[in-house]
Amino acid sequence: MSLPPLTTLPNPIRPAFDKGSREGSVIVNIGPSHPATHGTIQIVAELNGERVVRTDVHCGYLHRGFEKECESHTWHNLIPYVDRLNYCSALINDFAYCEAVEKLMGIEITPRCRYLRTLLAEYSRIADHLTCTAAALMELGAMTAFLYLVTIRDYIYEHLADLTGARVTYSYGRIGGLAHDVPEGWLKRLEEILDEMETFTGRVHGLVDRNRIFIDRTRDVGVLSTAEAVNWGFTGPILRSTGAARDLRKDTPYLAYAELDFEVPVGIKGDNYDRYYVRMREIDESAHMIRQLVDLLPAGPLCVEDRRCTFPEKELVYTEIESLINHFKLVMEGPQVPPGEVYSAHEGANGELGFYLVSVGGGVPWKVHCRSPSFVHMGGVHRMLDGYQLADIVPTFGSVNMIGGECDR
Amino acid sequence: MIDAAFERVRERLAGVAGGTDVSHGVLVLLIEPAQLLATVRALRDDCGFDLFLDVTAVDWPEREPRFDVVYHFYSTREFVRVRVKTRVPAADPTVDTLVPLYGSARYMERECHDMYGIAFRGNDDLRPILLYEGFEGHPLRKDYPKQKEQPLVPYREPKP
Numbered sequence: 001m002s003l004p005p006l007t008t009l010p011n012p013i014r015p016a017f018d019k020g021s022r023e024g025s026v027i028v029n030i031g032p033s034h035p036a037t038h039g040t041i042q043i044v045a046e047l048n049g050e051r052v053v054r055t056d057v058h059c060g061y062l063h064r065g066f067e068k069e070c071e072s073h074t075w076h077n078l079i080p081y082v083d084r085l086n087y088c089s090a091l092i093n094d095f096a097y098c099e100a101v102e103k104l105m106g107i108e109i110t111p112r113c114r115y116l117r118t119l120l121a122e123y124s125r126i127a128d129h130l131t132c133t134a135a136a137l138m139e140l141g142a143m144t145a146f147l148y149l150v151t152i153r154d155y156i157y158e159h160l161a162d163l164t165g166a167r168v169t170y171s172y173g174r175i176g177g178l179a180h181d182v183p184e185g186w187l188k189r190l191e192e193i194l195d196e197m198e199t200f201t202g203r204v205h206g207l208v209d210r211n212r213i214f215i216d217r218t219r220d221v222g223v224l225s226t227a228e229a230v231n232w233g234f235t236g237p238i239l240r241s242t243g244a245a246r247d248l249r250k251d252t253p254y255l256a257y258a259e260l261d262f263e264v265p266v267g268i269k270g271d272n273y274d275r276y277y278v279r280m281r282e283i284d285e286s287a288h289m290i291r292q293l294v295d296l297l298p299a300g301p302l303c304v305e306d307r308r309c310t311f312p313e314k315e316l317v318y319t320e321i322e323s324l325i326n327h328f329k330l331v332m333e334g335p336q337v338p339p340g341e342v343y344s345a346h347e348g349a350n351g352e353l354g355f356y357l358v359s360v361g362g363g364v365p366w367k368v369h370c371r372s373p374s375f376v377h378m379g380g381v382h383r384m385l386d387g388y389q390l391a392d393i394v395p396t397f398g399s400v401n402m403i404g405g406e407c408d409r
Numbered sequence: 410m411i412d413a414a415f416e417r418v419r420e421r422l423a424g425v426a427g428g429t430d431v432s433h434g435v436l437v438l439l440i441e442p443a444q445l446l447a448t449v450r451a452l453r454d455d456c457g458f459d460l461f462l463d464v465t466a467v468d469w470p471e472r473e474p475r476f477d478v479v480y481h482f483y484s485t486r487e488f489v490r491v492r493v494k495t496r497v498p499a500a501d502p503t504v505d506t507l508v509p510l511y512g513s514a515r516y517m518e519r520e521c522h523d524m525y526g527i528a529f530r531g532n533d534d535l536r537p538i539l540l541y542e543g544f545e546g547h548p549l550r551k552d553y554p555k556q557k558e559q560p561l562v563p564y565r566e567p568k569p
Contacts, residue, residue, distance in 0.1 A: 010561055012541035016534065060539040067524070068548055068555055103433050230459050230485060233513030244485070251488040342433045343481055343492060345462075356479065358467055371463040371481070379516025408539055 015044040016056040025053060028390070032061045036394045038135050039402045041378070043385070043393065050389050055382045059375065062408035070368035074334025075101050075175060076309075078368065083169040085370060086406040089128035089349040091120045091160075093406075094173030099254065100344035100355040101175050104337050105308065112300045113177050118256040119293040120160075120172075121346070122286040123190075126197070127156045128349035128401075129237075129279040129286075136276065136398030137208065140217055145207050148200045155193045162186060175335055176310050177303025187294055194287045201283060208276075218272035222384035222396035225270060232380025235373055236351025238400065241278045242270030248347035259296070260289050275399040309335040334363020343371075350374055350401055374407035414487045418456045422448065435481075436491045442478075445495055446505045449480070453510055458482035458491055461511035464518060466525040468551045474498035478527055480507075497527065506532035524549035 020027060031042040040061040046053040066085070070078050082097040083090040095117045102109060109117075134149035157167045163186055164170035164179065172179050208214050224234065226242040239246055245264040249257040265281035267274025303310045307326055316323035337359045345354035351373030358367040377400055384396050415436045419429050422438065430437045440448050452458040462481040469475055480493040497504060506529040507514035518529040519538040526547040529535065537544060541561060546553050 010543060012561060014536055014542050016536075058538070060537070060541070063539040065548060065555075068553075072555060228512075231512045233461055233511070233517075235460070246485050340432070343435055343463075343490065344433070345490075352462065352483075354463060354481070356463065356465060356481070367465075367467050369463070369465045375520070376463075376513055376517065379513050383512075 013042065013044075013058045015058075017044075017046065017054070020046055020048075021053065022048065024048065030393065032058070036139060037397055038139075039397075039404045039407070041397075041402060041404070041407075045385070045390070045393070047390055050391070052385055052388055052390055052393065055385045055393075057378055057381055057385075059378050059402075059404075059407050062404040064409070066370070066409040067368055070365055072364065074363045075337055075365060076330070076334055078365070079173055080169065080171045082370075083171055084405050085372060085409065086128070086348060086350065086353070086374070086403045087168055088131045088403060089121075089124035090169050091124040091172060092128075092346060092348050092353065094170065095121055095255070096344065096346035096348070096353050097355050098173040098175050099346070100342050100357050101335070101337060103342045103344055104340050104357060104359055105175070105306075105335070106338075107176050107304055107306055107309065109177060110301050110304060111298045112181075113302050113304075115256050115293055115297045116178060116182070116302070117173075118260075119290055119297070121255065122289045122293070123156065123160070125349045126283050126286045126290075127153050127160075129283050130156075130197075132349075132398070132401035133204075133276060133279050136395060136401075137204075137214075139394050139398050140214060142208060142214070145204045148204050152193070152197045152200050155196065159186075159189055159193055162189075174303065174310075176306055181302050187297075190290070190294065194290060197283070197287065201280060205280065215273065217392075217395050218276060218399075220269075221272045221388055221392050222275075222399065223269055223271045224384055228383060229270065229380075232383055233376040234351065234380055235376075236348065237275060237278045237282065238270075238351065238377065240264065241267035241274035243267060248345060248352060252345075254346065256293065256296070260292055262289050272395050272399045336363060337361070337365075345371070348373055350403065350406070351377065353406075370406075370409060372406040372409065374402045374404075375409075378402060378407055414484070414489045418452070418489075418491065421455050422451055432492075434490070436489065438491060438493045440493060440495050442495045442497055442504050445493070446507075446510075448493060449482075449507055449510055452482055452491060452493070456491075457484045457486045460485055461507065461513050461517075462490070464507075464514070464521050466521055466527050466549075468525065468549065470551045476502050476525060476527065478504050478521070502526060503528045503530050505530050508532050523547070526550065 025046050025048045028045050032040045042058040044056040082093045085093045130149045130153040134146045138146035161167045164172040224242050226244045229239045229242045243266050245266050247264045262285045265278050267278050312323035312326050317327045339361045341358045343356045345352050354371035356369040360366045460483040462483050464480050467477040474496040476497050478495050482491050518532050521527050522535045523537050523540045
């Protein structure tokens with residue numbers, strides 16, 4: 001069978017406008033597969049010369065029915081799926097989801113698990129910010145800075161692979177605990193990587209911060225005021241870049257954040273430069289938090305002793321009938337979650353990552369909804385693109401850090 | 410502190426919202442669809458809920474009215490969350506849009522319309538967002554089969 005000619009395939013989108021609003025303007029389609037935008041996103045832009053008059057942003061090209069699929073698997077089986085939402089900081093997704101289920105079940109996790117989750121969440125945040133900053137700099141031609149930052153990110157990926165067995169999608173969270181404890185020597189290597197990271201981020205600061213080209217491309221580009229950012233639902237580093245010190249880790253402390261000493265970096269005027277700088281400063285704060293957490297990390301059990309969710313020791317499964325049945329029930333029927341609904345939010349690397357879960361009892365969720373920061377940001381990103389140059393779309397879009405897996409679900 | 414904030418919201422909304430309840434640290438308001446705009450306006454203007462987090466729906470096929478439309482709001486001053494729930498029937502799943510109050514509502518309502526077919530009265534841009542133009546049905550409704558496929562591009566047999 002031969003393919004029909006391309007022109008007969010239906011257009012998957014209906015643009016908001018197909019005619020210019022004024023004489024001489026041009027409609028340009030950017031994406032969904034464009035070498036200069038990371039993330040599968042389509043921007044239909046009306047241009048007046050080189051200036052962007054208005055934009056219509058379309059996402060959904062990576063939609064894979066995450067929420068529908070969740071309704072036919074047990075609560076445990078969803079952990080690999082939530083990993084694939086924001087695949088740059090998968091552990092934060094894991095822990096946010098697990099905490100939402102634990103709230104529904106009324107479980108309080110063990111102190112060691114709480115500190116370890118906090119540590120790993122901050123470690124993931126570093127990896128995420130490194131990725132975003134590296135990609136945004138590369139798109140402006142800063143290849144050296146890109147390589148410096150992804151070198152460290154790769155150290156972190158390899159290091160997390162030592163812990164979890166996977167480089168990107170870890171499936172490491174468990175309802176009521178974590179998959180297993182940290183291996184011997186892992187925390188020592190962590191300290192080495194943090195030191196190395198500070199050397200490299202220092203070099204990037206030296207290369208970029210006062211660089212004329214970088215400043216010209218980012219200062220006063222994609223400006224957002226605090227009021228506008230709140231109205232359009234921006235959270236996370238983008239909201240903080242406008243000068244509002246809003247951070248869920250400070251404002252509604254969860255995990256072990258209430259016991260940590262850290263600052264919330266903010267920008268001055270919410271432009272691309274501020275977003276770059278806020279992310280770089282957050283990396284420093286995360287490293288500061290991780291060092292405190294290594295010292296605070298208590299000994300003790302990792303998972304709660306709750307037979308509704310925690311798997312029994314493998315040895316007992318093979319030797320003891322109760323544990324065998326417990327294991328079987330957990331695998332076949334899933335953890336028994338009482339009826340109810342919960343909204344639980346963590347400060348993801350991009351903003352407020354919320355899970356809204358509805359349970360009717362039993363081992364399978366009735367509804368799982370993910371409030372993903374990237375999706376909400378895509379609803380407001382036109383405020384940062386309209387009125388600037390066509391070439392500014394690339395750095396502005398890079399500074400938003402849209403993650404397709406999380407945006408399109 | 411959170412309790413005090415919730416108490417203030419309750420006082421101010423005494424005339425508007427029906428039941429109020431606190432569930433897992435979130436204040437829950439159950440309201441009639443007709444009161445939605447007034448309630449949310451009061452939440453935003455009088456109670457400081459300036460960040461519109463999320464809108465989604467929950468499908469209860471056995472129940473009448475069939476859909477819960479669920480909103481979440483956050484106050485960036487008091488650091489509390491509120492959930493607003495309202496019920497709409499399958500025959501006329503319509504609620505008022507929140508676009509005049511929050512810019513972010515435009516995109517999120519599009520998603521909810523995609524997934525559940527909830528109509529947002531007054532939102533003039535309910536084009537598909539996560540789905541594509543011409544997609545039939547609303548995939549997150551419980552009666553939409555999980556395995557159903559609606560490809561835009563016809564399948565090609567693999568070449569031998």
